[in-house]
Amino acid sequence: MWIDRKIRQLLRPKPIAIVEACSIGVVSALAAVGLRQSVAWLEAWRLDLAGAFPAWIVLPLIGIVGGYLSGFLVERFAPEAAGSGIPQVKAALGYVPIALDLRVAVVKWLSTSLSLGSGFALGRQGPTVQIGAALAAQLSRWTDTSPTYQRQLIAAGAAAGLAASFNAPIAGVLFAIEELLQDVSDLTLGTAIIAAVVGGVIARTLGGRGMVPDLSQLPIHFALAEIPLFIGLGILAGLVGVCCNRSLLASLKFYRQRFRDRSLAIKIAVAGGVTGILALLSPYALLGTQNLQDFLIVGDINWQIAGEILLIQFVLCWVGFGATAPGGLFSPSLVLGAALGDAIATGLQSCYQAGICPTNLVLSSPTVYALTGMSAVFSAITHRPMFAIAIVWEMTTQFDLILPLTIGSVSAYLVAEQLFPGSIYQHLLTSRGIEIDRPDLAQRRWVGLTAADLMQRSVETLTCDTTISAAVTAFANSSHRGFPIVDDGKLVGILTQSDLSNSQQQDRQTSISTLMTQRVIVVSPQDPLTSVLHLLDRHQIGRLPVVEGNKLVGIITRADIIRVEADLLNSTVSPFKTRPEPSYLVYRTQSPATGRGRLLVPLSNPQTADILLRLAAAIALEFNYELECLHAIVIPPASHPAETEVDLTASRQLCDRATALGKVLGVSVHTQVRVTHHVATTILEVINDRHIDLLCMGWQGKTSTPARIFGNTIDTAIRQAQCDLMLIKLSDKLQLNLPVNELLAPNSSLDALMRLTHLNRWSIPISGGPNSEYALQLLPALTSLSRAPEIHLCQVFAPTQSPPDLHNLQMAADFICQNLDTMPTITPLYADTIATAAIDFATSKQCDAIILGASRESLLQQTVRGNIPDAIARGANCTVIVVRKADRDSI
Known part of the structure; x- marks a missing residue:
């Protein structure tokens, strides 16, 4: 007992969370440092070649080759690694099924190294966020964590990746909490802080300084009279941020239209070639992102050079980002902001020297304006002013900059939010049809469901004194496949049908206490739906008792969860009522599996079955698909699908017609008949079980269901089916049936089929x-x-x-x-x-x-x-x- 108690203490969630957070911080930091070094090495190699050979040949050629290899890796091995990476992480944390794993992390690391090393004017911070999140997601799978805790680890990995890139742990935590997860619970905040601090420390130890040069020898001071100038800089930065966001979305649309039929590798290769050509127009574009940023912050430049860098960097970012090359927006936005700040400061200095500005103009070092511009433009693009302030302040470690950074960032944010609401990442997701910041009511209710919302409060139970004979009678008189065992109101075990099947050699008057399972997997009423799903899947059980302490307060079955999302689509149906059981297979025929895919045809109306099958068969022949024909027999909700007697005469006739058509045309046809409460959920079950590629459904052309477009069944299938869909409304003249014997006639069958169309x-x-x-x-x-x-x-x-x-x-x-x-x-x-x-x-x-x-x-x-x-x-x-x-x- 002592050993068991010690093991339980060691396995408490908080110590495990600390170990996992530290591990995520270490791995994310190593990946960030490795990415930084690989990009720096490739940039140096590219510039050496440009110095040894004609630059007008070397730069475009390296851009084309590097872009093609980067795009090929993404397209071939991990399409999720395209672009910045932050929208993917944001969507994954918003319960959108997007892959985050070791494969994505490796491909993102390699493709980003190639794209940035070949000259793309993008940043490595966004990719590092995705790499850290993907590594954390992989670790969470290896340790078998719940989905809720997995989200917290993914956010911690993103925070660690960003902290390691900028050497800014506080900014990493702010970004993960404010932009990605939007959760400030103790466990989430603590895990993110530990991972970010560990990542930042290791990155600083191994990778040296961050993205800003040492400013200890530079004068960092300003006068209060400059506050209007900082406000003006913030307003201009807001306009630049809005222009940048709109142009980036336009560039994505441009590439999609112009390269619609081209591969991702070709698209990024073309962008790489254009980037190489544009780099020849300005000697400053040949500098790496790090050197260019240092030059803007501490270099002695005039407003013309700053404006030139601002324009060229803007165009280069437009070219690379629109092609969805692996690379982020953090570094380009910081460079744009530094160039804007320099242009403002040096421009005012020139006007003052020319006597245009007032003689009492107070103007501090251009470095202060460059850093303020960095924070302001960053705030305008991301719409996260606190994060923008924190990231520049942490990189500089200059406390005196807090006031100008705050003024510039807040001013830029207010302007940007007024002209272009929402951050660039939100708009990128919206352009892909993903809404996570403003989910609809059904989505909010689905994500926020707890065990208390779903459980059945009226639970049929047995006691420890119940005999085996009485338990057999209870199972025979009920649709349940398991009964909780309660003693004095407390849950002490559970009895399932499999437990009874092992009691054939025992006396029927024996107590069921000798058969029941005493170690019961339970949940509390406050546990989220994600935890419930995790337990059901991990332990492969069909029901979960809900307890408060040891008191049984409800029960959740798999059927309750399978039906919840489908019912949530109809606002008139309560999402918390008891759900029926899954469908039950009562008849099946199978043909040889000869096709490379499957086409599902639900059959319900005998008057249109032949023509619907003929249209589906034509597609099956063209694409080498097999036909999967389904007929669903609907029963009342109170009846159990596995125990209800049904007449299969009409169902088998439909299946025979489908089989006969398959023989005529040479198409492999499988049929099945299922008993169900809901046709839509049965169709979704078959799509998942049989790996359907295309769903072909008939429609009457009208519906009597309020708030539905095509009807309950079709609307649910359209919304949830993870396959292609073809919806057919047949005209009256096509509603023609042929006898089965005519379909099987060797000489006239094809002519008879042609008469159907x-x-x-x-x-x-x-x-x-x-x-x-x-x-x-x-x-x-x-x-x-x-x-x-x-x-x-x-x-x-x-x-x-x-x-x-x-x-x-x-x-x-x-x-x-x-x-x-x-x-x-x-x-x-x-x-x-x-x-x-x-x-x-x-x-x-x-x-x-x-x-x-x-x-x-x-x-x-x-x-x-x-x-x-x-x-x-x-x-x-x-x-x-x-x-x-x-x-x-x-x-």
């Missing part, structure tokens, strides 16, 4: 983006159902837009010509309402089908001018096919 004239509204491209990719398969397809391309423009940009239309036409050997018609349309124009165009061309792409947000949340796919599908009399590509891209 009258899709000869196709209308494709073009809008650009990945979903429109995916619609074009599916078109060759779908038009294989037509003997002589006619394709009409259209794009709707505003009546005031003249001339129209036909680039997307022309690209779509070229794709069709190459893949279908047919010439489509191109028609620009002018209208205020996109849906009406698309429907009228299809009607005028007498089209049989419309196929269009729409993003996840377009279908469910952030529609513009109404929900366009919904409006077209409801208003068109022909067949309408809406496709959505799964969002697998990284930030």
Whole structure:
């Protein structure tokens, strides 16, 4: 007992947290120092080559090669490592499924070394944040921590990485708490502080000084009369920050449009070549980021040189950041701020000497203005003034700078927030469709759920005196698969069906106390949902008793958690009610697994099953997919799926039709019938279990469910399915069935199938983006159902837009010509309402089908001018096919 007590004391959370925080600090610091040294070595090598050989050849060539290798590593091994890295960490901490692990850390380290060493005007601090967070995430997996504690360790790793890069532990903690995690609990704050301090100390010991030169010999002083000048500098810095943020977002959009069909490696290589060419325009651009910053802070320069550096650095940052090259914005923003401060100070000095400024002008050293400008521009870009003040103050260790840093940073922040609300990282996430700073109500309720919110308070229990015979009767009369054992209101054990199965040799009048499991995994009512999920997964159990002390107050089952997010989508359903059990498989047929992917077709309406299967089979043949056909039998919520008797006659007929179609076309078809309470969650179960690549669903063209676009089932699938989606609304003339024996007839089966489809004239509204491209990719398969397809391309423009940009239309036409050997018609349309124009165009061309792409947000949340796919599908009399590509891209 003494040994067991000592072991438990050693394994208490706080000592473990301290050890883990120290380990994270050490590893993050070593990675940061290694990255700093590798970038410095590659920069020196690049400049040596530029001195030994013609610079106009060496610099662009190194930029191209280094950029290509960097992009290749990211694209091939870890797409999550593209760009700065801070948005990825911010999203991961916001419960967005983005990978952070050792693979990401290694690729980020190598790719950042290559990109920065080849001349990109970006910083290593953002990548170091992601590297530290990724290493911390990997450590948390090795030590098997809960998801909540894992987030705290990731934030600590980010803080340690930033502290090691700047030699600024306080700034690292502020950034992790203020920007990333937004949590100031004792454990979170303590873990981040320990990791940041350890990281900062090791980085200072191994890597020397930080990013600012020694200022002990320089005069760091100012007069109170200069406060208006610091305010003016802050205002200008706010304008520069707003301009920088807007231009960076514009550069990302520019690269996405111009390099849409190019790989990431090509895109970064082109940016590297342009960076090398631009570096030739100014000798100061040849300096490394560290040397350039030192030059701006302590160098004797004039306002023309400072302005030149400001302009060139701005353009270089625009070029590199838009290509999503591995590299951050911290160093470029500090250089921009130093250049702005120098330009202001030296410009005022020149005006004073020329007699333009008042004779009583008081002006301190340009170094003070350079450092104030650094803090102010940094504050304007990140919208974190306290972090900006702390980072410059810690790097300089000059307490006298606090007042000008505060004035400049706060002024810049107020201007930037007024003109461009939100930091650049928030806007980067928003541009990818990720909203974590302003989640909707369902998301807030989902993330904030606790065990008390989910548990069933009315719990069926047994006592220690219950006999085995009585327990068997209790299991037979209940849908539960486990009963808590309670003695005097206290939880003493749990009895499961597996425990009873081991009692066949015992007397039926024996007490169940000899069978029950006494070491029970429990949670408290305050435990978050993430901890509940962790325990269920780690111990592979189906239920968790909820206790206060030893008193049983409720129970949580897997079914309660599986249904919670789906129900939260409907605001009229309480998220805390008892959830039904998962679906139960009652019938299955399997064919040989010959395809390279799977296409799921839920079958419900026998009147449309054949044509829906025919369309799905055409795509399966084109992409070498197997067909997975699902029929769900819905039962009342009070019934248990595994214990309810159902009639399989109609279900097996649908499965037989699917199998017969597969034999005719040579497509491998698997079928299954499941008993369920909710069709939508059953579809999601099958998608995960069978690794579905494409979901093909039929739609009636209307819904009776309030607040739903396509209905409960389809809306839930659109929102949560992690696969491609094709939604089909069939016209009345396509609703035709064939007898199974006619499908199996060897001579007439294909002709009979062709009679199912009258899709000869196709209308494709073009809008650009990945979903429109995916619609074009599916078109060759779908038009294989037509003997002589006619394709009409259209794009709707505003009546005031003249001339129209036909680039997307022309690209779509070229794709069709190459893949279908047919010439489509191109028609620009002018209208205020996109849906009406698309429907009228299809009607005028007498089209049989419309196929269009729409993003996840377009279908469910952030529609513009109404929900366009919904409006077209409801208003068109022909067949309408809406496709959505799964969002697998990284930030």
